[in-house]
Amino acid sequence: MQAGKTALFLALAASATLPTIAQAQSYPTKPIRLIIPFAPGGTTDIVGRGVADQMSKILGQPVVVENRAGGGGSIGADAIAKAPPDGYTIGISTVSTMAVNPACNPKLSYDPIKDLKPIANVANVANVIAVNPNFPAKDYKEFIAVLKANPGKYSYASSGTCGFGHMLGEQFKVSTKTFIVHIPYRGAGPALNDVLAGQVPIMVDNLPSSMPYIKAGKLRPLVVAWNKRIEGLPDVPTFGELGLKEPNDPAWYGLVAPANTPDDIINKLNAAVVKALQDKGFADRLHAAGAEPSGNTPAQHAAEIKKEFEKMKNLVKVQNIKLEQ
Structure with missing residues (x-):
């Protein structure tokens, strides 16, 4: 009797994961929105539009860029954090949005560690x-x-x-x-x-x-x-x-998704970034602009974010930097 209950529980648990697995396998089935948290024309925009173009080809769906400027990048980052965690809204991560802004403003509407899920570092920049x-x-x-x-x-x-x-x-x-x-x-x-x-x-x-x-x-x-x-x-x-x-220290530009985005989708996006950076034309454009392609793992980008966040919190404290400056 107990064995039958165990088997039933395992079957139900397995069936509960099927929608997530199926979603990840078929993903993406519609356009992906990529939020760039700064105005057009800056480095974030250059890296973001370049990786969006390449990922569109790789994933077979348009990766549509949306610039959401303001608040030193915090408005765009907040929009990424509050989007549905389904893989159809992702955004550019920067030292500003993931470390500097949160360090300057403890009352910020998002937490860079808890509310955003790293995908990859796209490029390091001088x-x-x-x-x-x-x-x-x-x-x-x-x-x-x-x-x-x-x-x-x-x-x-x-x-x-x-x-x-x-x-x-x-x-x-x-x-x-x-x-x-x-x-x-x-x-x-x-x-x-x-x-x-x-x-x-x-x-x-x-x-x-x-x-x-x-x-x-x-x-x-x-x-x-x-x-x-x-x-x-x-x-x-x-x-x-x-x-x-x-x-x-250089800057970096990566990709993040809302927290709770399924790992399978994160890994699929990471693989697309890595493949995008293998495109010689894209890599050459990054090099020409003064950027060094990265394409690391989600865990490695998470470690970069955490390290920079701690460093900036210390700098803000030591130098008494205020948001209203």
Whole structure:
């Protein structure tokens, strides 16, 4: 009798998992929405649209991009977190949305660890401090001299308050004992527009979104955050070689889904990302923009997120950084 009950229980348990298995096997059966939590034109947009194009081909369904800018990326990240966990809404994860914003704002409407499920790191990206060509400094040494001689005179643009560019800018100020005023924007694209127009003299940015303007001579790069000199910018030093370890970490751009998205769907999306990065054209575009393809596992991206979140919480505490800055 007991054996019969056990067999019945196992049969019911197995049948209960069949819809999930069938869903994962047939997934996707309709378009997937990919939320980019920043305005068009920035690095997040470049990486997001590139991976969306490749994943559309691989998965056999359109991956439709939706830009949801504002709040340093928190509006878009909240939309990802609150979407149904069915694999049909995913989004770009960034250091800003997964670490900086939550560290700056404990009252944020989402928890990066509990409410979002990592899929993969798509690419690691170098960061850059660049200036409008009219800025009175031709290289990093002159730049520091000008800033130290004129504390508070110059300002820098970033993609938003408590975004990654803001934190890098503040970390730069602390490391170099200089003072420049932060001007936040709703994404790197609008920030770049004002720097290019000369309304703000300094840009703190991810390299891919600034690189076209650097190549065109419309921005002058002074220093990069990367583990070595950038191939296309051989004369531009890294923070590391200048003895500034703290600002030298790169940024990363990954994919996340709402928490409780089935693991089988997460793994299918991860496999699509890995395959997308094997496309030579896409990989070459990332390299040309200053990004290094990654394509790691969900567990590895989860570890990256947790590490960066803890680091940013410590930075916010030590430097007393406030969201209203």
